[in-house]
Amino acid sequence: MKQTIFTLLLLSTIGFVSCRKTGTEPNIVQYDQAQILNYIKANGIKGMHQDTVGGDTSGIYYKLIDSAIAPSDVPLTYSDEVSFVYTLRSFDGKYISSDTILNQYLGYIGHLTNVAFPAGLELAIINDLRYSGRSMRVLIPSYLAYGVNGYGSGSINVAGSHIAGNQCLDYYVHVINKQPDTVAQYNYDEQVINKYLTAQNLTGYLPDGGVYYKILTKGTGTDPITDNTTIEATYNERLLNGNVIGGANQTTGVDSTSFDVPTLIPGVARMLENHAVKGTVISMIIPSGQAYGISSPSGTPANACLRYEFTIVDVSP
Incomplete structure (x- = not known):
């Protein structure tokens, strides 16, 4: 009887073990690596490297796009306050966020996970x-x-609303600057504006100290615009993704607005002083460094380049 019970227990144990996952099945790290390698191959991505800092691999793969380093550059640390833009795509393609005008972060690197960015990005x-x-x-x-x-409260079946579970992520990230870093800020603004001009097929814009402007209608006034001037104008203010964030524009039936020139953002004030009089209609694309910079008003992303159209209705010396 004892032998029979022992035999049954042995057979049960063998059966139980045979049903368990074997050691050859991948764990999540191995599974993720396989997914990433397949993604690289399927999308024809060249130049990817494994992150092996510390002598081991984190499972992250990366490719530097702008790799120039000046001798004076200092490596970033978790305690650095930075500004960066990004795009994001889940591997299954069901979550895509590609608007770098709105996809902005301003804060400490070590706080990224506190505001729901993945630990891998940090x-x-x-x-x-x-x-x-x-x-x-x-x-x-x-x-x-x-x-x-995963991430988000929406349905994974609605594109762009939810990142499904066990999804590897494809990020593009550009660290604009480590505060303060005006050279990196200028270079970023110049790149953004030139890409915008090309994408929108805008011609005839002239550079002036980082701002690009175009006279749409030549003015007839004789009084110059200076720091001591008050102007009456209709205008509109837009992000480079087309979102209107302010304005007083005749086409919308909104009355014109009076401004003391020193209260305008630096890029606009300078362009009006240099190129406008009563009757001038001028279009301006203002780099973020001459707009609101990192101290953006509510509803405006940090480090946002802006587009303005001003019609100068009157000039009061």
Whole structure:
């Protein structure tokens, strides 16, 4: 009887073990790596490197886009306050966020996970991007992203509303500057404005100290616009993604507005002083460094370049 019971227990144990997952099945780290390698191959991505800082691999793959480093550059640390823009795509393509005008972060690198960025992005900026003013593409494994729960409250069946569980992520990130860094800010603004002019097929814009302007209607007034001038104008103010964030424009039936020139943002004030009189209609694309910079008003992203159209109705010396 004892032998029969022992035999039954032995057979049960063998059966139970045979039903368990074998040691050859991948864990999540191995699964993520396979997904990333397949993604690289399927999308023809060249030049990717593994993050091996510290002698081991985090599972992150990255490619530097702007890799120039000046001798005076200092590596980023978790305590640095930075400004960066980004795009994001989940590997399944169901979540895509590509508007770098709105996708902005201003804060400390070490606080990224506090505001719902994945731990892998924070790690990649420190380990792989390393310096302000540079760009990279980074593929983040799911276990360093949002894990099994994913991210967002929407349905995974609605594009752009929810990142599904166990999704690896494809980020582009450009660290504009480490505060303060006016050179990196200027270079970023120049790049953004030139891409915008090309994408919108805008011609006839002339550069003036980082601002690009175009006279749409030549003015007839004789009184110059100065720091002591009050102007009456209709205008509109837009982000470069087309979102209107302010304005007084005749086409919308809104009355014109009076301004003391020193109260205008620096780029606008300078362009009006240099190129406008009563009757002038002028279009301006203002770099963020001469707009609101990092101290943006509510509803305006940090480091946003802006487009204005001003019609000068009257000038009061």
